[in-house]
Amino acid sequence: METIIRVEKASKCINRGRPNEIWPVKDVSLQIHRGEVVVLKGPSGSGKTSLLSLIGCMSRPTEGRILIHGRDVAKLPERFLTDIRRRLFGFIFQQFNLIQGITVRENIMLPLYPTERSFRDMKNKAEELMKSLGIIERQHFRVKGLSGGEQQRVAIARALINDPEVVLADEPTAHLDTKLSKDLIEILRRLKGEGKTIVIATHDPLVYEQDIVDRIIEMRDGRIR
């Protein structure tokens, strides 16, 4: 199986050299293969989100290497990291991280603004995703008026608009009830069926006990157990 992401002895330090220095990720090594659904499981503060950030090129490791398609990205200039983030990853955040004052459609199209794709193209792609996620009738609503489940779908649509190879989801069910969580699992199942690689940071059994999950990586105190 093709390895997309390889983490080699990666550590992340925050506030290095200060009294409040912490190491949310310590000496972690792992591999993620194409088409896999991997769960990073662990209690709050175990380093799941920080590791997800490192994998998704949202931050750089203090030590160790992150290889994407065999290329070490830890030392790449910021511009290249952004390019990798845009082309390769789709993020679904725990807090959804939508821009509140704009509409559902604008939020979904946001990753495509700094590209040369035309407005019409962006609109068509956004509509296609909204239809598949059942939020098409909400497209002109501002996101702050939406329910948690609807906001989650908007966040998923935004994560998918670049047609990413890898979907990274940070505690995706944290703000959803059981029914909405099950709906989300179905969406993830569909994405897996489409060949997407999915990495989920969660401590929710409703997610990691699903049959779609290929591998569970347990974390505690920043390390893999």
Add this chain to the structure above:
Amino acid sequence: MIKHLKILEFAISSLWRRKFKNLGIIFVFSLIIFVLSSILLLTYSFKKEAIAVLEGAPELIVQRISAGRHALMPVEYMKKVEKIPGVGAVIPRLWGYYYDISTGGNYTVMAEYRGLKDLLNIMEGTFTGEKGTCLIGKGISDARFAVIGSIIPIIGSDGKVRRLKTVGIFTDESRIITNDLIIITPEDFRDIFNLPENMVTDIVVQVYNPTEVDNIARKIKQILPDTRPITKNEILRTYDTLFDWRSGMVLTMFLGAILAFIILAWDKATGLSAEERHEIGILKSIGWETSDVMELKFWEGLVISSLSFLTGLIGGYIHIFFFGASVFSPALKGWSVIFPEFHLMPYINPYQIVVLLFMTVIPYMAATIVPSWKAAITDPDVVMRG
């Protein structure tokens, strides 16, 4: 190209989302531009008006000075000046000021002389030079409700009243130079102010070659050491300095207010709110480059500052040229009792406008872009976690 247009579109939509904050900034910013542009436009127009007025003024005037003050000049001085090579004609002038108790106005009284020919063309009525008649400016006509045929009583230096008949009124358009002016005959002037026949107020010296004016002035000073030759260029320079000084004074008056506004606008513009920082983090995390975020902030800053600049500048233009600079004119026009109600010609100095643009728009753009740049170069997860 499409990318830049889309970012501009998003910038405008972002500005609209925070419309109350941004409208506040635009209001304050426009107000600063309004004050600054009003002062610049007004000062420049005054200077241009002064130059236009002085265009018809004599190239060289000679006054006598006694104990550092302007004194009457004996007519014999004229003969000495006439002998200087290069001097065309020497014309005596009689003029002074008259305080009118009934209106509380200070008038400029001048006896008719040869050089006034151009001035006499801009009036209603006819001045024949008959004793006991006068020409008055529009300001005096308005203050005294005088029309052609009205009698203007003038109290002479002997305390007796002279009754002058109004035979002409200067036109409204000439207000800037004739508003408080009374033209009378030389005989009446000497009678009213008790001026001896052998004395004049000053003399106008006509010079054949205008480039020789300074040389002639120097020679006059050598022959008549108690005189002060005043060239037109000197007057122009004085006006320049005077209006610069006055605009500086007005600027100083407003400095406190301007500073307070600047601090407020600076604070509003540069304080990146937690929401804005979070938004930058979101944009970075979903694939916006630092340069894209900078472009977004650049457009936002450009839209706000250009809109404010144009609003302030247009406001300043309307204030100066349509409403007669009602806010600043008392300080800039001077302190004569009868204010000329003239309308300034809209003169604009493009250099000043460009300087104003660079002094306001560029600092504002820098003030708004720098904090955004700081947030944008940080790892997105740090920005989002705050």
